[in-house]
Amino acid sequence: MRPLRLLHTSDVHLAGGFSTPKSCDRRHDCLCPILGVAELAREHRPDVLLVVGDLFDHGRVPDEMVRAAFGVLAKLDLPTVLISGNHDIHDDASLYGRHEPVVGGAGVTFIDELEGATLRLLDDELVIWGRAMDDHHPGFRPLHGVPTRAAAAADSWYVVLGHGHYVGQEPADASMRSSPITDDDIAATGADYVALGHWHTLTDVSAGGVPAWYAGSPMMSWSDGVALVVDLVPGQGARVEAVPVVPPAAGCA
Ligand SMILES: [Mn+2]
16 A cells, blocks of 8 residues: 545535635535635645535525536546535435536446445555435434445555544444444444544544544635545544645635
């Protein structure tokens, strides 16, 4: 295995109107959060960009905005893996279903399988598992059905994606929270890194020796945001560093 670098973000909430920095005049059509993430990608040169749910704030985003957002990602020329969250849910009205050619054309792999899918990237050096969410409810388990490390990625780096609410040691079937993720879920992946989304605050929820992090939101109108640069280092595993996301100085207009 060679060293690999991931850039991990989630909860970008484009078109939400509240993910817009004060420096920008735009609101619901503001691209500053994704432009900030793209700038980080140029600076830190990751091998893969992970967007772990809620790239968009809802499913009724105008076509023009969807094309503009994926246009930013297309320019990066960087393999990008995306899952849905509870805001951009993958149901019959899925934005990603409607815009399949736009998503694929941008070099973005959207995981559309509700039972989960395993991707092999970078000549099999990196294996990524994630599942699409079609309904945000207590019965949906973001990390349910993750293949074991031995089955999925014996000689590769293994990274698992999940968008949901961390409940720690609470049993998932007793949780009143939608899309619960437990310590046991995280530990059972045996992954080199679990990239989570849903919480807008940077949080370490590593469990059972498996590093697992919420990357926080890249941008909110009331606070500066962050993303995570994750270095996968042979013999050491994941090294996680939070990096600030800086909005374009003059906004995105
Ligand atoms: Mn969410």
